[in-house]
Amino acid sequence: xxxxxxxxxxxxxxxxxxxxxxxxxxxxxxxxxxxxxxxxxxxxxxxxxxxxxxxxxxxxxxxxxxxxxxxxxxxxxxxxxxxxxxxxxxxxxxxxxxxxxxxxxxxxxxxxxxxxxxxxxxxxxxxxxxxxxx
Numbered sequence: 001x002x003x004x005x006x007x008x009x010x011x012x013x014x015x016x017x018x019x020x021x022x023x024x025x026x027x028x029x030x031x032x033x034x035x036x037x038x039x040x041x042x043x044x045x046x047x048x049x050x051x052x053x054x055x056x057x058x059x060x061x062x063x064x065x066x067x068x069x070x071x072x073x074x075x076x077x078x079x080x081x082x083x084x085x086x087x088x089x090x091x092x093x094x095x096x097x098x099x100x101x102x103x104x105x106x107x108x109x110x111x112x113x114x115x116x117x118x119x120x121x122x123x124x125x126x127x128x129x130x131x132x133x134x
Contacts, residue, residue, distance in 0.1 A: 027126055049076050050118030059121060071096050074121050082116050092125065 047059035062073040070086040072093065083096035092104040095116055103115040112125045 045074070046122040047074065047076065048120040049078070049080070055120070055122060061123075068096075072123075074119075076119070080119075082119060082121075084114065084116075093123075 043060065044057045045059050045061055046055040046057050048055045058077050060075045062075070064071045064073065068085055069088065072084045072086065073081055074084065075081040082102075084093040084102060085096040086093055092112055093102055093114055095102045100117050105113045105115070107113050107122065110124055110126070112123055114121045114123060
């Protein structure tokens, strides 16, 4: 079962801070509401393929539930793609294919950047311990 989503991919990540792993339901609800509100945009997320100097809103994300959990398939306009597995242990996402590790950087409340094989993606996310978006 796969569904294409907009830049508001409703990525319910909980990146643990200070060792806590329980969901902050207020922050999660706020971010999810913002993501739903953003669902009217162009359906693309910001990405920078390997070698690109800057980010453009040019990639799409498919969500698929698997036995391991939620898998995000991020697709470039060129047809290239990466699969990311959403974790529940505070790491955010990992490479679902296991070839190279995904490097996750917190950009601020409600946003992360994922780097994998030279490609970079900016995704909405619930960041545990971050200030609530206003």
